[in-house]
Amino acid sequence: MQLFSSLKMINLFKIKDQKKEESASAAGKAPVKKQSAGELRLNKDISELNLPKNTSISFPNGKDDLMSFEIVIRPDEGYYMSGSFGFTFQVSPSYPHEPPKVKCKTKVYHPNIDLEGNVCLNILREDWKPVLNINTVIYGLNLLFTQPNDEDPLNHEAAAVLRDNPKMFEANVRRAMAGGYVGQHYFPRCA
Amino acid sequence: MASPDAEAPPPTEPERWRDLDILLSRPGNLVHATFQPSPGLRDDIGSFVEVLVVGAGGLGCELLKDLALSGFKNLHVIDMDTIDVSNLNRQFLFRVQDVGKPKAEVAAKRVMERVSGVNIVPHFCRIEDKELEFYNQFQIIVLGLDSIEARSYINSVACGFLEYDSDDKPIPKTAKPMVDGGTEGFKGHARVIMPGTTPCFECNIWLFPPQVKFPLCTLAETPRTAAHCIEYAHLIKWDEVHTGKPFDADNAEHMQWIYSEALQRAELFGISGVTYSLTQGVVKNIIPAIASTNAIISAACALEALKLVSGCSKSVLNYLTYNGLVGTHIKVTEFVRDTDCLVCGPGTLIELDTSSTLSEFIKMLEKHPKLLMSKASVTHEGNNLYMQSPEVLEQMTRQNLSIPMFELLKGASFVTVHVSGMAESNGNKVSSLRKLRVLFKGVEEASKMDTTESS
Numbered sequence: 001m002q003l004f005s006s007l008k009m010i011n012l013f014k015i016k017d018q019k020k021e022e023s024a025s026a027a028g029k030a031p032v033k034k035q036s037a038g039e040l041r042l043n044k045d046i047s048e049l050n051l052p053k054n055t056s057i058s059f060p061n062g063k064d065d066l067m068s069f070e071i072v073i074r075p076d077e078g079y080y081m082s083g084s085f086g087f088t089f090q091v092s093p094s095y096p097h098e099p100p101k102v103k104c105k106t107k108v109y110h111p112n113i114d115l116e117g118n119v120c121l122n123i124l125r126e127d128w129k130p131v132l133n134i135n136t137v138i139y140g141l142n143l144l145f146t147q148p149n150d151e152d153p154l155n156h157e158a159a160a161v162l163r164d165n166p167k168m169f170e171a172n173v174r175r176a177m178a179g180g181y182v183g184q185h186y187f188p189r190c191a
Numbered sequence: 192m193a194s195p196d197a198e199a200p201p202p203t204e205p206e207r208w209r210d211l212d213i214l215l216s217r218p219g220n221l222v223h224a225t226f227q228p229s230p231g232l233r234d235d236i237g238s239f240v241e242v243l244v245v246g247a248g249g250l251g252c253e254l255l256k257d258l259a260l261s262g263f264k265n266l267h268v269i270d271m272d273t274i275d276v277s278n279l280n281r282q283f284l285f286r287v288q289d290v291g292k293p294k295a296e297v298a299a300k301r302v303m304e305r306v307s308g309v310n311i312v313p314h315f316c317r318i319e320d321k322e323l324e325f326y327n328q329f330q331i332i333v334l335g336l337d338s339i340e341a342r343s344y345i346n347s348v349a350c351g352f353l354e355y356d357s358d359d360k361p362i363p364k365t366a367k368p369m370v371d372g373g374t375e376g377f378k379g380h381a382r383v384i385m386p387g388t389t390p391c392f393e394c395n396i397w398l399f400p401p402q403v404k405f406p407l408c409t410l411a412e413t414p415r416t417a418a419h420c421i422e423y424a425h426l427i428k429w430d431e432v433h434t435g436k437p438f439d440a441d442n443a444e445h446m447q448w449i450y451s452e453a454l455q456r457a458e459l460f461g462i463s464g465v466t467y468s469l470t471q472g473v474v475k476n477i478i479p480a481i482a483s484t485n486a487i488i489s490a491a492c493a494l495e496a497l498k499l500v501s502g503c504s505k506s507v508l509n510y511l512t513y514n515g516l517v518g519t520h521i522k523v524t525e526f527v528r529d530t531d532c533l534v535c536g537p538g539t540l541i542e543l544d545t546s547s548t549l550s551e552f553i554k555m556l557e558k559h560p561k562l563l564m565s566k567a568s569v570t571h572e573g574n575n576l577y578m579q580s581p582e583v584l585e586q587m588t589r590q591n592l593s594i595p596m597f598e599l600l601k602g603a604s605f606v607t608v609h610v611s612g613m614a615e616s617n618g619n620k621v622s623s624l625r626k627l628r629v630l631f632k633g634v635e636e637a638s639k640m641d642t643t644e645s646s
């Protein structure tokens with residue numbers, strides 16, 4: 001059994017001496033920026049990114065702020081082929097304890113992405129684990145375009161069309177990507 | 192507590208300190224090895240020790256009162272919040288007429304009124320607003336916080352003062368101890384963090400379970416609970432209706448809007464239980480605070496602070512948990528440090544010539560016996576010196592490769608940098624993130640002289 005002695009106590013008499021020393025030396029130190037453990041982990045994730053060929057990344061705030069960044073996915077197969085879809089990532093200092101916040105910037109006709117850009121991807125919410133990383137999320141977002149699914153709908157109408165009439169769904173996706181109305185909603189061109 | 196309107200006269204001075212003086216002036220079997228019992232010990236603590244309390248909420252109010260009544264006379268308190276009417280049931284230093292005023296200022300004033308001789312300096316600001324040196328003036332930092340982010344920040348600041356000698360042993364006088372309290376409903380914890388000796392907050396961050404997040408599609412399609420309806424209004428409906436206007440959880444109108452939307456949705460799906468306070472709780476991720484839990488945890492924390500400065504008993508090793516949900520259960524667990532911790536660990540000591548370029552430094556890491564790290568990316572205090580990937584960042588940092596590290600690190604003689612890359616571990620290359628202490632050969636004395644000259 002471990003005894004308590006490994007914890008050092010503060011020595012009051014040392015404090016008395018230290019007080020004098022500190023007031024003499026404190027003035028010369030330059031202020032430093034604190035980097036959170038989350039920021040370091042994000043740096044590592046970013047430096048190890050293995051982006052799919054159809055995905056590009058950019059850092060609007062420059063090389064020293066990686067906590068917010070953007071990616072663009074250009075699917076090379078499936079319903080959304082040749083479209084171009086932007087996503088913003090906001091990473092908190094508690095990353096990877098907390099998942100990144102991801103929003104779709106491009107208005108898209110998609111069963112799992114709503115018109116406000118909310119994305120239904122399990123690893124961004126209920127299934128997030130700290131062992132996952134930015135690469136996993138980008139992979140997951142890519143999957144949404146090759147395999148949209150009608151089981152986790154955020155855009156209810158799009159999901160119903162995909163389930164009941166895939167041909168019509170395909171036509172709707174084409175029309176939205178070319179810039180046009182699907183139902184009452186206008187989608188700006190993104191292809 | 193007695194009603195504030197019928198306050199009993201405060202005890203006379205000698206009576207108030209009787210028990211504390213007994214504790215500090217008598218020898219014992221469970222004391223720290225260096226404990227020197229003396230009738231003057233309480234005065235020494237009052238005169239020479241400065242303690243910072245981070246947070247002036249439920250725990251912070253208790254902590255200030257407990258520390259003031261434990262012989263600490265020089266206290267500071269930092270909190271960015273103002274008093275809300277919903278705080279009054281447990282944040283007992285505040286009165287109805289204080290609503291809207293800064294918590295730190297009111298809490299400091301109230302404790303000073305009740306405990307004579309105590310000086311409390313309030314800081315009404317964010318913890319990040321203070322210079323790092325501000326935190327260095329305290330012998331102990333006591334945390335009464337409710338967020339992981341804030342704890343993690345203070346932890347990194349306090350651990351940042353820790354220095355290691357050339358044998359990777361922590362230098363005791365640079366260790367800034369923290370006492371961390373936390374409560375959630377009927378559960379709580381109190382822990383002592385002695386950087387370099389006991390695990391820091393980051394060493395066992397996994398102790399804090401991630402917040403439960405409902406799938407967005409469940410919220411949108413198949414809500415089953417009151418919380419689902421509230422999160423729908425908060426995460427989906429708000430943006431749909433208020434394009435571009437960010438939701439502010441501290442704005443009562445915003446909260447009221449979420450509440451009424453959630454209520455409508457609950458009616459639509461035949462779900463009951465949506466109330467205004469549940470809405471606040473879900474949106475702000477608040478578990479109802481229990482006054483008695485705060486009192487118990489705060490008492491444990493104040494006692495640990497007293498033990499640290501006096502040695503009148505041995506410190507808790509190192510994590511006390513309390514559960515008052517069924518009966519009362521208190522347990523102490525000794526967690527272990529992560530010796531590779533990026534925040535409190537020593538890192539690997541690297542000696543470098545002032546002429547070594549970043550590119551030579553990166554090559555050197557490949558051969559360094561303790562690292563064997565290839566393809567290293569290098570960062571220093573938020574400044575990304577070199578990023579191997581992605582291409583856009585590689586291009587933005589490439590020009591640094593030919594510059595001497597000494598110049599990139601602004602002529603400091605001794606610097607902490609972080610590197611990530613593929614390092615060897617048991618014969619396998621694994622992706623790793625490491626802390627390095629870079630010491631430039633032959634410049635230590637010169638830079639020390641510079642510091643003294645400029646001050």
Ligand SMILES: [Zn+2]
Pocket residue numbers: 390391392393394529532533534535536
């Ligand atoms: Zn640590």
